[in-house]
Amino acid sequence: MSRQQPPLYEVQKARLEAYAKAKASFDLTRTNEYTTETGWHLDDYEQELPAEAPGAPVAGGSFEAAQQVLRNYSFPPPELITGIFMPDTPLEDRVMVLRGRFLVFTFWFGVRVGQVINEQRTAPDGTPEAVWGYNYHTLEGHFEQGQIEFTIHKQLNTGRVLMRIHAVSKTGHISNPFYRLGFRLFGRSLQRRFAHSSMQRTRQQVEEMLRQGKSVPPPSETPVQTVDTEQLPEGMAAQVDEHVEQRREQGEQ
Numbered sequence: 216m217s218r219q220q221p222p223l224y225e226v227q228k229a230r231l232e233a234y235a236k237a238k239a240s241f242d243l244t245r246t247n248e249y250t251t252e253t254g255w256h257l258d259d260y261e262q263e264l265p266a267e268a269p270g271a272p273v274a275g276g277s278f279e280a281a282q283q284v285l286r287n288y289s290f291p292p293p294e295l296i297t298g299i300f301m302p303d304t305p306l307e308d309r310v311m312v313l314r315g316r317f318l319v320f321t322f323w324f325g326v327r328v329g330q331v332i333n334e335q336r337t338a339p340d341g342t343p344e345a346v347w348g349y350n351y352h353t354l355e356g357h358f359e360q361g362q363i364e365f366t367i368h369k370q371l372n373t374g375r376v377l378m379r380i381h382a383v384s385k386t387g388h389i390s391n392p393f394y395r396l397g398f399r400l401f402g403r404s405l406q407r408r409f410a411h412s413s414m415q416r417t418r419q420q421v422e423e424m425l426r427q428g429k430s431v432p433p434p435s436e437t438p439v440q441t442v443d444t445e446q447l448p449e450g451m452a453a454q455v456d457e458h459v460e461q462r463r464e465q466g467e468q
Contacts, residue, residue: 223299230312231301234325240353241360243329246383255361255385258406262414264367264376264421272345272369277376280424281367282347284417290365292412295405306349307331317405325354332366345369348379359384365413378417380410 224231249255265277272278284290286306288298299312306328315322331349338344348366353359361384368377384406 223297224301227299227312230323230325231299231310234312234327234354235310237325237327237354237356239327240355243352243362246362249361249383249385255383256406258380258382258384258410260380260410260414262378262418264378264418265425266376267369267374269372269374271371275428277421277425278345278347278367278369280421281376281378281417283424284420285348285365285367289420290413290417291409292416295409295412309351310354311351322358324358325356326351327354329362332364335371338368338370342373343371345371361385378414380414382406382410 249257251257264281267273267276267278288300288311291298295316297314299314300309304310307330309328311326311328313324313326315324328349328351333347335343335345346366346368348364350362350364352362361382363380363382363384366379366381368379369375370377
């Protein structure tokens with residue numbers, strides 16, 4: 216009988232604990248200064264989702280299904296990004312380890328949820344809408360500096376449902392010259408690929424949930440069985456090693 220693999224959040228517990236203590240990789244108090252004129256990238260994307268009847272979001276409808284997809288972080292393309300987090304942590308307190316993949320390389324980054332959005336507002340065109348979503352920002356050691364926001368919008372007078380992504384970013388400090396060159400050449404195209412694939416996958420998952428009348432499960436992937444500290448920022452690798460050693464000693468007792 217094959218042995219069941221542990222969930223990713225158990226395998227990556229040391230990284231999660233280390234990143235829980237990490238600081239943001241940029242100044243969160245100056246976000247109003249982050250513009251194209253000051254060297255930042257501002258990106259906005261929009262994806263149409265299945266519509267609902269006009270009025271408030273429908274129980275079990277497209278808006279609610281999209282909420283679940285975003286909450287589970289099952290929408291990023293797994294060939295690029297896998298989000299790992301403790302499932303019992305409230306969304307507003309969530310820290311995630313992002314496992315990034317490019318060609319033959321695997322990178323580990325930390326992000327923290329900064330705000331959960333749940334409100335009714337008036338869109339710039341005067342349309343009343345329900346909005347739900349959240350943003351997260353990069354932590355020290357990330358190749359990027361910035362924040363990305365994922366939101367679901369329902370236009371109350373038409374029933375139209377949309378997913379939107381808004382991102383503010385710039386390249387962070389990358390000490391390895393090989394990685395620095397690679398990010399300069401491919402970073403922007405990977406950002407766009409992430410956004411477009413994430414929106415398409417959200418629509419696909421919402422449509423599947425509506426067809427089957429059930430919620431989407433958290434992403435299931437084969438867990439990573441090794442703890443590689445090579446890509447952690449200076450100082451944090453030692454924290455991870457310390458956590459791993461403590462867990463090993465506890466297991467031997």
